[in-house]
Amino acid sequence: MPGSEAVKRTTLRSQIAEALRDEVIAGRLPSGRQFTVKEIAEQYGVSATPVREALLDLCSQGLLDVELHKGYRVREFSHADFRDMIEARTLVVEGMFRRSAEQALAAATPEALASVRRRADEAARAALAGDLDILIGYDLRFWREMAGLVANPYISDFLDRLRVQSWIFTVPLLRRLGDLRGRLWHRHSELAEAIACRDVERAQRIVVAYNRHTLELIDALT
Structure with missing residues (x-):
């Protein structure tokens, strides 16, 4: 053919x-x-x-x-690179939430929201169990699907790229801890629920807390 x-x-x-x-x-x-x-x-x-x-x-x-x-x-990323990644993805997510509140979330299908919740629950379980390899896959899928609710592939692709780069920097540091139970951020389900309820302010607060948790943990390891 x-x-x-x-x-x-x-x-x-x-x-x-x-x-x-x-x-x-x-x-x-x-x-x-x-x-x-x-x-x-x-x-x-x-x-x-x-x-x-x-x-x-x-x-x-x-x-x-x-x-x-x-x-x-x-590529080798530095601690300064990581802080820039956090800042960049924060700006992307904040913009995504503003757009979502006005456009995408109102039109999000029940099926799409249910899929985001499933990914969130799976990521949260892996995080609580300290299973880093399983968490990475579910975490990337969760954020990719959540960004997909905005219906703008450029936003989704850029956020995915930032999150992949963030994981590349953090994974070697996290592996030094050995037992990761109770150390990893695991509020994916809360964030998914806030999005499903169109509670953008709550979602933003959760993301701010997430970034603070991540930076404190990585700062301690570096």
């Missing part, structure tokens, strides 16, 4: 990019780690073209840096 090869390559590209992103977030590809297209292609048993395309996608997301004649390096 004409074009089927291009579709297959695009799908492979996205699969490799997603798999590598998960490796970076989880810390299995740690900050500063160098690698080549050939190395990744051999690891996944694929040709170099979709790997190169996937790596460029991750560069555009701010997760990798290109090193001339050396390949790629997992």
Whole structure:
């Protein structure tokens, strides 16, 4: 079928990019780690073209840096970078809530709100259990779906990028604690309930408390 090869390559590209992103977030590809297209292609048993395309996608997301004649390096974020991420995502969420109150939430379907609540409950359970790997996946899905209520893909994509970068910085620090039970933020369900009730002020207060908790925890670890 004409074009089927291009579709297959695009799908492979996205699969490799997603798999590598998960490796970076989880810390299995740690900050500063160098690698080549050939190395990744051999690891996944694929040709170099979709790997190169996937790596460029991750560069555009701010997760990798290109090193001339050396390949790629997992980006290293500083504590100052992390504070800037928190500030940026706070501004995005505040703007999202204002828009949501006026437009999106009033039109949000019961099915969409129910899905956000499910993601919130799953993330909260993982956080309370101290299961960092499970939490990361559910947390990213929760915020992605919640941002999706705004019906603006640019907002959703930008917030997702910020949250991924935040996890990349915090995961190695959090793993030093060992037992994470009771240490991780777990008020996802409260936030989802506030959104479902169109209580934007309450939602904003929860997010402010969340950012304060995160900064205090990370400041203590750095």
